[in-house]
Amino acid sequence: MTPSFYISIRYFFYKKKTNLVNIIVFLSILSIGVSTFSLSTILFIVSGLENLNKKFYQIHYPDITISYSNGTNFFIDDIIIKRIKSIPEIIAVSKTIEKKIFFHYKNHEYFMLLKGVDIEYEKVMKNFKKINLRSKKFDSINIYIGSSSMILFYHVINMPLQIFFFDLKKNTLIPFLRKKKISIKGFFHFSPKIDGKYLFCDLHEFQNNIIKKKVFHTLEIKIHENVNMHNFKHFLMKKLGKKFNIITRIEREEVISKVLNTEKIFIYFLFILVTLITGFNLFSAIYILQLDKIKELFTLWNMGLSIRKIKMIFFYIGLMITTFGCLSGFIFSYIFSLIQEKYKIFRIEKKIPFPIKITIIDSCTVICIILIIGSIISFYSLKRINNMIFYSK
Template sequence: MKFPLYIAKRYLFSRSSNNAINIITIIAALGVVVGAMALFIVLSGFAGLKDFSLQFTNVFDSDLKVLPASGKTLSFAVNTEESLNDIEGIASYTRVIEERVFLNFKGKNHIAYIKGVDENYGTVNPIDSILFHQEWFVPNREEVVIGLNTAHKLSLGVRDYSSLLEIYVPKPGTGQINALDPTNAFTKQNAIVSGIYAVNEDLNGKYVFSDLEFARTLLQLDSTTVSSVELKLTPTASEEKVRGDVEALFNGVGRQDIQIKNRIQQNDALYKMLNSENLVVYFVGTLVLIIAVFNIVGSLIMMILDKRKDIKTLHSMGAELKSVRKIFFWQGTIMTTLAGLFGILLGVIAVWGQLQFKYVNITSTLPYPVQLTLLNVLIVFVTITLLGIIASKIASSRVRSALLN
């Protein structure tokens, strides 16, 4: 092991008598440096975009959400509330009523979801992080908070007492709707817009926030019925333990079948999309790196041909072909690894520079998001090392007995 490694290092750090081989080797090494740097920057950039996209779900979705396994509602009586307060690991919770509604304002229409929340909602989800204009609603005043897109679509401002927002929901039942007077089939509530929230393009037109009693009256639900219960966990809480305790609680109260979703499960489609895109980005970057790394094969083969006399001399001194192959295998592996490490170092400097100085912007006020993580360093390093080993193995296999003739 020491003999092939020693010779490999001598070959790697000494110049060849053939200047063309020196140039080709330098170009091959630079290709690996650029490829490693590019792959690291791309992965860091995508990690930043992923984190940037998910930060909206962190302020809008709770740590855990209790939903009915079937149907739209579940029972949440006073004794259930008291038992939920006794579960260790739950910092706070909020009751939610959610249903699709029809909005009308001065002849302009929009379909959204009413989201009735109680006074604890602000302790579970940070209201200040989503509120874009004016203020959150005051309970029992028939006030609502709408999304930015909804406000634009309805041309609806804040505190417009001259014209109220009309909210319609179909009345429960199976009777036919009278085509001459369809309003009889709907329950209607008027509301004042107290504020506007902004999260992202998808959510800004989806919800209308109201207090819990407003939503109950609109949907004609009793005081023990909710659509879901959102939970905020303490920093040291065990998610699995809290899940088990909550499931046991609801199974023991009326034998209710529930499902509990964490933040990832509440946005499983978004997470799957981002993970798939991350995988595609990695494969595309790796494909470019493969092309760069396999230039090493060509430079090693040329080095083998150039060192034919040295190979004959080593063989005459008793070195087996297996040991001679290891010389060039180690040479290629070390070259690829060192070039990859240098490329990663340059990538780290570039990403750190973006974090510190923000020299690349998406808009004039929004720097391109990047994330400097050890995981990306390890991914790129392992990828380069594996590709370098494969390329070096292929090149070193060209050392055959025919070279000794």
């Protein structure tokens, strides 16, 4: 242990001559702690939102979606599916098609999406579950309704409804309104967003009753977790050709991720500015400590301790104040985050718990920012020591 470091420890921990000096040192530690707590907590919340966004896309979207680049084209044969299913990285492939519909019920119009899926869909989307209320099929489109829409359909569960949708006349682009009967066969559970927005039916019923063709519009794919989606997409593009539009789940996440990353950068700049402002408390604390210990400094200088080593005493004190403030703020932020993550105390509109996630990257970034700013302020607070010692002769 160097003499400068030993003396700085004694100056920092031992009681000062003036009680005001103790108060100023405490306030400087408190201000750095509050800055650290605020910065780390907000970054943990942003990371929580990012994690929530990833979970949202994992639940609502397949790993890979394949369709024709021209959105009006349909898959006609199973040759493409055979080529895709032969790829070992793929777990399941589902054929899907959907169409906008609307219907009347109790003087209200409801606009929804009717989606036709095959039996592989439940393998592709693990959160999707169908439950049959009856085994009998009616002479109509047998649909599955969302569990959150059960109240809406409860009174008509045993009677057919009529849905309306737009179609095109043969060999023309003239749209006309068609209607079809539907009967409720069961219900599905996916997520609150999908439950209230979609109706599901078997793909072959959609083909036979809606489009009158054995075609489908989209292939939805589930791949193994250890497969890199970006590399796998390029592999599929080479295998299938440019006429297909291939979208990964990560690409759907990118827009939200960019927004969150931009917010993170803004938060960094904002709190660096706030920390610099609160750093004036650190500057004041070091300067007042220098005034409080001016006689001891002059004695140390007369005993042969160099000006550089005397400066290092207060540089170490500045680092101690910064470290104590940083660690105290970070520990409180960590405890607060753990409590929120476990007990969900703070909620959005009393329903959705504030998402929060503690990450090593955010933790290290916060600690580095605070320590670097504290070191810079501590270094610039040493410039007056020369004059203070010489004037005290």
